[in-house]
Structure formats: C-alpha cells, structure tokens
Amino acid sequence: MGINLSKAQVNSWRLSKHHLGTRARKGDIEKVVSDLCGVQAQVLSYAALAVWARVKDITIRDIQDALWKHRSLVKTWCMRGPFT
Numbered sequence: 001m002g003i004n005l006s007k008a009q010v011n012s013w014r015l016s017k018h019h020l021g022t023r024a025r026k027g028d029i030e031k032v033v034s035d036l037c038g039v040q041a042q043v044l045s046y047a048a049l050a051v052w053a054r055v056k057d058i059t060i061r062d063i064q065d066a067l068w069k070h071r072s073l074v075k076t077w078c079m080r081g082p083f084t
Contacts, residue, residue, distance in 0.1 A: 019054035026057045030072045041075055 005013075015021040017035065024032050032054050033039055041047035048063045066073040 023054055023056045026055060026062070029055055029058065029062065029066055033073060044075075 012021065019032050019035065029051060032051065036054075039047045039050045044063070045060065048058075048060045051063060052058055063073070067075055
C-alpha cells in the first residue's frame, strides 16, 4: 500500500527540504549545508551563491569565516576515481 502524493505536494516537500521555499536564518548556515549533504564548491563563489539562495542576509565573508575562521564548514574533494 503506497501513499499517493500530487506533483505539487512532492515539489513543496522538496523545496522545503532544500530550504528553497523559505530561507533559513543567518545562524543556520551549517544546518542548511548539512541538510543538503554538502554544497558543490569547486568555485567558492558558486557555493556561496547556493547557500545565499537558502539563507537570509549572508555574505561571502560569512561563508569564508565558516570555512577558515570558525571551521564550521569543511571544503573537501570527494570525487570518485576509477576502480582498478
């Protein structure tokens, strides 16, 4: 027995879980990134834009501080390599 959801219900749930329906407060940067299971960040400004879309009133400085000053965010490289 499954649950029948409308397309609008599914879209609403996804927007909510991705913090795109209602932006989070500034103090929740780490929670937002955690909820997303990370943010792609090869280019820091792209990561900042992804977080800015989800968190109110943040700046690039807030992202940089979380990475380098507070160390509450971590920038890493987790690409999968070929299996040999």
